Amino acid sequence: MSIAIYPGTFDPVTNGHIDIVERASKTVDHLTVGVVEISSKRTMFTIDERISLFAEAIIHVPNVSVQSYSGLTVNAAREIGADVIVRGLRITSDFEYESEMALMNRRMAEDIETICLFSALEYQILSSSRVKEVAALGADVSGLVPQNVWEPLSERIAQTKQDNAS
Ligand code: ADP
Numbered sequence: 001m002s003i004a005i006y007p008g009t010f011d012p013v014t015n016g017h018i019d020i021v022e023r024a025s026k027t028v029d030h031l032t033v034g035v036v037e038i039s040s041k042r043t044m045f046t047i048d049e050r051i052s053l054f055a056e057a058i059i060h061v062p063n064v065s066v067q068s069y070s071g072l073t074v075n076a077a078r079e080i081g082a083d084v085i086v087r088g089l090r091i092t093s094d095f096e097y098e099s100e101m102a103l104m105n106r107r108m109a110e111d112i113e114t115i116c117l118f119s120a121l122e123y124q125i126l127s128s129s130r131v132k133e134v135a136a137l138g139a140d141v142s143g144l145v146p147q148n149v150w151e152p153l154s155e156r157i158a159q160t161k162q163d164n165a166s
Contacts, residue, residue, distance in 0.1 A: 002027075004084035004115070007034040007073045011043040012149050013054040014131055016123035020088040023117050025061050032080050033058070037070040044132055044156055057146035074109035085114045090124045132157075 006024060010017060010033070025031045033054055037047045045053065047068050055066040069076035077085055085105060087098050094116075102114035119126075126144055135141045136157050142150060 001029045002084065003030045003032070003080060003082040004028040004086050005032045005034045005073065005077045005080060005082040006086040006088075007036060007069070007076065009038065009043065009128065010035050010050050010054055011128050012045055012050060012131070012145060012153060013057050014123070014126050014128055014145050015143070016088065016090075016119045016126040017054070018057055018146060019119040019123050020086065020117050021058055021061060021064055023119075024086045024115075025064050027115075028084065029063060031064045031086065032082065033064060033066040034069045034073065034076050035066060036073075037068050044160075045152070049152070053146075053149055053152065056148045072108065074105050074112055077109070077112050083112055085112060087114060087116045089116045089118050090127075091118070092124065093127075136160075 035050050051066050058064050131144050
């Protein structure tokens with residue numbers, strides 16, 4: 001049985017991430033989305049929020065689950081029995097970072113292979129940080145993030161603006 005992990009911050013999940021999950025899930029028996037626990041001061045959404053937003057958005061994909069992890073991705077992969085790490089590539093931005101990360105992970109875990117997938121052309125300039133940036137400036141993000149993210153995203157942006165004003 002082939003098990004893979006798709007690690008990331010997913011703050012919040014975008015349609016680019018969903019595209020990668022849909023492609024990866026066709027190539028393995030089970031895919032676990034690993035949402036990395038980092039300080040909530042550095043993310044817009046808490047770990048629990050990032051997990052539930054992702055889980056709701058991939059409810060239509062049967063062989064995918066979502067869970068948190070902390071520390072090294074290779075250790076998280078071992079814990080769930082995964083021998084593949086899935087990463088997504090955007091042609092203009094990700095190659096250098098992703099190849100360095102893949103080679104470092106290989107150095108630590110020779111038995112775990114990183115597989116990089118390309119998202120659809122329409123998602124090639126899409127990132128969580130760009131979504132947050134344009135949403136804060138009032139852009140319509142409906143084609144960029146799953147529908148269940150629209151409301152929490154605009155609420156969080158409104159809340160941040162209110163906090164900054166007071
Ligand atoms: P990070 O893991 O660096 O915190 P993210 O959580 O945003 O970044 O993304 C997780 C993975 O998904 C990374 O491999 C990233 O390159 C990939 N990814 C993010 N957005 C897209 C996209 N629009 N198309 C393809 N891959 C993407």
